[in-house]
Structures are given as structure tokens and as C-alpha cells.
Amino acid sequence: MPEKRKIYFTKMQGAGNDYVYIDALGTPTSLSPGTVNLPDLATKISDRHFGVGGDGLIVIMPSSSADFRMRMFNADGSEAQMCGNASRCVAKYLYDKGFTDKEEILLETNSGIKILRLHIEDGETRSVTVDMGCYYLHCKDIPAKGAIDDVMIDEPVVADGREFLITAVGMGNPHGVIFTDSIDDCLVHHYGSILETSDVWPEKANIEFVEVESPTRLKMRVWERGTGETLACGTGACASAVASFLKGLSGNEVEVVLLGGILNIRIDKENGHVHMHGPAEFVAEGHYYYQPD
Numbered sequence: 001m002p003e004k005r006k007i008y009f010t011k012m013q014g015a016g017n018d019y020v021y022i023d024a025l026g027t028p029t030s031l032s033p034g035t036v037n038l039p040d041l042a043t044k045i046s047d048r049h050f051g052v053g054g055d056g057l058i059v060i061m062p063s064s065s066a067d068f069r070m071r072m073f074n075a076d077g078s079e080a081q082m083c084g085n086a087s088r089c090v091a092k093y094l095y096d097k098g099f100t101d102k103e104e105i106l107l108e109t110n111s112g113i114k115i116l117r118l119h120i121e122d123g124e125t126r127s128v129t130v131d132m133g134c135y136y137l138h139c140k141d142i143p144a145k146g147a148i149d150d151v152m153i154d155e156p157v158v159a160d161g162r163e164f165l166i167t168a169v170g171m172g173n174p175h176g177v178i179f180t181d182s183i184d185d186c187l188v189h190h191y192g193s194i195l196e197t198s199d200v201w202p203e204k205a206n207i208e209f210v211e212v213e214s215p216t217r218l219k220m221r222v223w224e225r226g227t228g229e230t231l232a233c234g235t236g237a238c239a240s241a242v243a244s245f246l247k248g249l250s251g252n253e254v255e256v257v258l259l260g261g262i263l264n265i266r267i268d269k270e271n272g273h274v275h276m277h278g279p280a281e282f283v284a285e286g287h288y289y290y291q292p293d
């Protein structure tokens, strides 16, 4: 059995979507990513009983094409392209810990470069607006297997004998949005977990259940690919806002009410860019005793 390693971490949350953050930025307590199996670390450190506990692992690294780079791993160790809530927390981490004094940070992700705009008060990041880039709907890009068309808008998909109308939206990662009159645990846990791995998603998907409360307010719960239910999903809130806007259920600016907080989403009608505003908070810091396999 290899020796245990001490891994320094910071735990952060954005609207209750909590991740363990590890920096690989070259400080004395930084991680050298090449020396660790990141999917294995993500699974173990995310465990809420045997680990630090979180929805997954975020690694903050130098970038050759932007100011910094973020990699994101779900609690099951799978790597995702993008994470909205984590991108806000990364902005706060970098600014509040003095890695940058920029109030606009370019962040490289596995789905391209995102612009993080920090809202600073008394030298501290209070909230962050992220330009998440353009949403996309083509099945081959998401990826999704639409039976009817090259886009999936309200397409019927059956899970355990029940039919759902799903709208597929790409926000860097794949999302299936379902509108419903009321959201309950059974919908999210039972049907969400079945729909995550449905044949319509070649790479699985995050599944959002959405109630339209008014043209400016949505209520949403999410079953995340690779993690299960989380208290919030930034890319999911964006995907839900896009689906709702395209179906004419809401305008281009909505507040999305999640179990862990509120995110404000604005879709730029000119260029399709989706802007997400929301909180980011430090929770704890310390070191974790990592036992590699």
C-alpha cells in the first residue's frame, strides 16, 4: 500500500453546491497534478463520511491561454467540461487569496475560456458574474440523440414507464430540462437518476426539473451527472433559463431559485451569451490524508 499523502484543500460553496478546491499554482502547499490520480482523489475526498465531503473536486492550475485554468471532477471521479458554481468560487479564491488583483479574470475550462467578473467590496469578493459563453442546441454538439430532429425541444423520453418531455441544452456540458407543475424527491432521485444515463445521452447528462413561477422566476432542482442531487447547478440554471426562454415561458432575465440559493441568469438576445450572477463563499481549509490505492 502506498504511503498516505497530505493534501491541502479549501472547501467552498456557491449556492450550496460545495466542492473541495485544491490549487496546483506552485505555492509551497500546492499539489503537483502529475503526481496524483485525480479521479481517485476526487472520489475519496468528496466522500461525506470517509473524506472531506463535497459534490466533487476542483483543481486550480496555471493556464497557457488564459489567466488561470480550472479542472472539475464529479464525486464519482468523472471529469466534466464546466461548472458554473465552481467558476465563481475559483474567482473568489484567486482574488481574495492574492493570486491576482484583476477584477475580470479569464478562466480556461474544458469547454473554453470563460470571463469571470468579480464584485468586490472592502477588498473581498462578494459575488461573481460569469460570461458562460453561448448556449447550443444541436444534438451532435451536446451530445444527444434526438429521434425527431437535430434539436431536442420537448422530446418525449420514457423512464421507468413514465414519459417526460425533455429539452436538450449544451452549456459546455450536457443538460436535459424538464418542465413540471411540481417537483418532488421521487422525480429528482428516481427519474433523474434513470434519465441521467438514458440512451438519448451518449455521455450521460445533468437533468433539471423546473417549475415556472413567473416570467422572471424559475424554481429548479437538479440531478447531476456523476454526483446525484446537488443544492444548485450553475450550468443547469443557465440551461433551464435558456429552455424556458426558447419556449416562451419566461423572458431573457430570470432568477432561478434552487435548494441552496438564488442565481440570476441573463441571456444576451444579440449573441446568445448566457450570464450567470451568484454567490461564492469560503467554508473551511485544512489538509486531507489521502490514501492512494
Ligand SMILES: N[C@H](CCC[C@H](N)C(=O)O)C(=O)O
Binding pocket: 017, 074, 079, 080, 081, 082, 083, 084, 085, 086, 173, 174, 206, 224, 225, 226, 227, 230, 232, 233, 234, 235, 236
Ligand atoms: N454543478 C455544476 C455543474 C457540474 C456538472 C457535472 N455534474 C457534469 O458532469 O456535467 C455547475 O454549477 O454548473
